[in-house]
Amino acid sequence: xxxxxxxxxxxxxxxxxxxxxxxxxxxxxxxxxxxxxxxxxxxxxxxxxxxxxxxxxxxxxxxxxxxxxxxxxxxxxxx
Amino acid sequence: xxxxxxxxxxxxxxxxxxxxxxxxxxxxxxxxxxxxxxxxxxxxxxxxxxxxxxxxxxxxxxxxxxxxxxxxxxxxxxxxxxxxxxxxxxxxxxxxxxxxxxxxxxxxxxxxxxxxxxxxxxxxxxxxxxxxxxxxxx
Numbered sequence: 001x002x003x004x005x006x007x008x009x010x011x012x013x014x015x016x017x018x019x020x021x022x023x024x025x026x027x028x029x030x031x032x033x034x035x036x037x038x039x040x041x042x043x044x045x046x047x048x049x050x051x052x053x054x055x056x057x058x059x060x061x062x063x064x065x066x067x068x069x070x071x072x073x074x075x076x077x078x079x
Numbered sequence: 080x081x082x083x084x085x086x087x088x089x090x091x092x093x094x095x096x097x098x099x100x101x102x103x104x105x106x107x108x109x110x111x112x113x114x115x116x117x118x119x120x121x122x123x124x125x126x127x128x129x130x131x132x133x134x135x136x137x138x139x140x141x142x143x144x145x146x147x148x149x150x151x152x153x154x155x156x157x158x159x160x161x162x163x164x165x166x167x168x169x170x171x172x173x174x175x176x177x178x179x180x181x182x183x184x185x186x187x188x189x190x191x192x193x194x195x196x197x198x199x200x201x202x203x204x205x206x207x208x209x210x211x212x213x214x215x216x217x
Contacts, residue, residue, distance in 0.1 A: 015164045018184070018185045018186060019091055023097055025189075026189070030097065030101060054186075
């Protein structure tokens with residue numbers, strides 16, 4: 001990890017962890033949805049547990065780095 | 080009817096691959112770019128129906144991509160959805176001011192992403208396109 005000024009540390013951590021979590025969610029859901037082939041019930045259960053725990057990490061991240069457990073504006077459109 | 084074409088611009092190869100698989104499974108044609116210059120160049124070359132744009136890109140960044148697109152009339156009309164790991168507070172407003180149709184903070188829920196894409200493309204909200212697995216099962 002490159003050295004970061006203290007003021008940028010939380011933004012850096014948030015950015016890097018969110019990117020990593022995005023990949024975990026993306027590929028976990030690809031497996032659960034059968035896009036890479038059908039899983040057995042047991043395999044699906046294990047990947048689901050992995051995804052649930054990734055969601056827990058996201059909640060911790062939101063709470064620790066954004067200051068609130070569930071920010072109200074995760075998606076906003078003006079279409 | 081031809082599939083809609085989506086350009087994904089992100090410097091993380093894993094994010095690109097994951098989005099590629101998900102969107103391809105929903106019958107979108109996909110093109111990819113990994114930085115600011117290739118994002119604009121690929122938009123010019125392929126003229127996509129929609130662009131998914133990361134903000135933290137090498138050689139300028141997502142805001143510069145939007146600025147460049149605006150300068151080319153044929154590309155200025157392409158809807159842009161920002162998908163970024165950056166803090167949404169300041170970047171969201173800046174993205175909307177730059178012309179983005181939506182701002183999504185990573186990690187993004189797949190259903191949410193697909194819903195926003197369909198909305199931006201003017202597709203019916205309830206349209207559920209078959210996945211690759213569904214197609215094999217037919």
